[in-house]
Amino acid sequence: MARTLFVLRKHKALYLLMLPGVLYYLIFKYVPMYGIIIAFQDYSVSRGILGSKFVGLRHFVEFFVNTPDSWKLIRNTIMLNVYDLLFHFPAPIVLALLFHELKIRWFKRIVQTISYMPHFLSTVVIAGIIVTFLSPSTGVINHLLVRWFGIEPIMFLGLPEWFRTIYVGSEIWQKVGWGTILYLAAIAGVDPTLYEAAKIDGANRFQQVRHITFVGMVPVMIILFVLNLGHFMEVGFQKILLLYNSMNYETSDVINTFVYRRGILDADFSFATAVGLFQSAVGFVLVVTANRIIRKFSDTSLW
């Protein structure tokens, strides 16, 4: 105790510097974690956490057993992620390889700069562009379809079967260019003598890409994959919130949008917290497990 006080006093200025940041973490990160207790209560704002009645797992039972939509929400959350991992995750890897193989430097720089641009558009702007472009009566996509292929206008956002394509497609459009940066940095870090050695051994260009460039990117892929799993349960829920509507709920409604509706709009705090806790717990288990598996099989890991 006396020693702690001594240390605190000796480095008083340094600890004081940290104080605002530490307070931030305590108030806005750790107090909410304590607040998770209300998932097991019938929380009422007037009675507070200490005065509210404890109800055990009732809200979880309510969600899994009595909410007819619960499996749909879980399925949509998983499917949007699976689609994202299948199509969006490999896209920057392929693009980085193509960028790397471009010989004309000024052309390469222009393509890169242009492909980074959509990254800076806000989610609202992206969603706004999607909604207006896809409008069946006035949107440019339907105008083009009618003009070139003579098809009847399609009400894209009103049809559940289109939602996943729209979501993942716009994700790729916005993020593929920016996503190449880390991979290009990894490629730049590859030892150039490896290429020389490969050439002496008679490796052609495609073999060099496959065995040297690609292999150099693997650690970044692993890290990004684990980080992706960390956000698995959240999906791009802010974009979904802007794009979904009651006509496409069948494929667009995810756990987080449900938490938003029940918690913020209906003020059903305890129930929404319980559903949110299920989501964060699964996310936590996913990252920890993925990291453990990766650490076993390779030198790269998140921690």
Add this chain to the structure above:
Amino acid sequence: MKRKTGLGSMVFDTFNVLVMLVLIIVMLYPMVYVFSASISDDAMVSSGQVLLLPKGLTLHAYKTILNNPDVWISYWNTVRYTAVHTLFTLIVTAAMAYPLAKKWLPGRRTILLMAAFTMLFSGGMIPTFLVVQKLGLLNTIWAIVLPSLVNTWHLFIMRTFFEALPEELEDAATIDGCGPVQVLIRIVLPLSMPVMATIGLYTAVGQWNSFFDALIYLNDRSMYPLQIMLRNILIAGSTIEAESNASELQTLKYALIVVATLPILCVYPFIQKYFVQGTMIGGIKG
């Protein structure tokens, strides 16, 4: 570097350039279209005559927007949220990262772990909302600034940067009688401009573009930032003026997108370097 070019290799190079040209078109088309449509005649836009280049040039949509007081108010709100958020974030993050860069400081590990854990697990949307509500921050600028004040990723980037600074400089200043705060302000920060710029820009662009915190924490129209205003008009379908018809609304939407995005796309060529830099520092394991 000169490579022996085989036929397969040449075919690939041609194919690659073609792919890149397609990529440029795909990336630019939506942005060009939005701009063209915003300066075109509204009837021509909604009937599908404008496909790439503007037709029936008019600035009508921009005039309507600039005459709308709500647009100005939300613009001002966004500017002020962005400025205050960025300033506070830089101060608090730097002040926290500096002691954490001192390897000998007792308790450093505990605080680092405490921060790192929040990247893996969080209380979630509702408990955080309740904290903000309990603190009486709803409908104030602090509901926008405080809940996302420190980004753990940025904190670690800054700490890594501070750790790499030569210790001799700080020691010299300490011998001259400077306290830690003075060392931070006079020696460390001036040397850390690249990392400060990168993190400041990330925070600023992030705040400029964000809408979700404003959506749940603000319900007073006069507090709405630009993105909420955009959302209401672009997506929720509220109209900017009572008398505007459907086709006029269409061009108004495009003009609004341009007005909201222009500041960022204008500075983008100058700040791209810092962003690329930031992504790379972030990529190095701290």
